[in-house]
Amino acid sequence: STHNSAQQRSRRMADDDDDDDDVEVTRAPSAAAGLGFSLKLPAKSAEPQLDDESEDVALAAAGVCLVHLTIDDGSEKAEQVPMAQTIEFVKARALVLFATQLEGKTTNDLCLLLNGAELLNPMSLSDYSDFQPGKTVRVDCTS
Secondary structure, eight states: HHEEEHHHHHHHOOOOOOOOOOOOEEEEESSTTTTTTTEEEOOHHHHHHHHOHHHHHHHHTTTTEEEEEEETOOOOOEEEEETTOOOOHHHHHHHHHHHTTTTTOOOGEEEEEETTOOOOOOOOGGGGGOOOOTOOEEEEOOO
């Protein structure tokens, strides 16, 4: 009886799935394999390359802002930072990204500036209206 109801569910799922012909419902080789059916998905093709707009949309969906950090010598690095992260986290990432140039410095030695205004340690990106998911923001990092 359980075997028959699993087959009926399997058939119903296959019948209801008119719009997605790529998924094939097949019997599993043994009854010990769960409900008695498995899904075979087509092999995945190479990942499509994202253009800039698609990347912005993907970052926005992930709640991430792209922060372009520039240090005193003009070096620049970009970092994807979740909106909930703190300014101190961004400073810590700057120390890693610019390890050679900022050697011996701590987060207390760094000052992050957005349009000339200092970004404060206890705040998160979401506390500043300039930072938005999917947006690219330029930040100066001085020491």
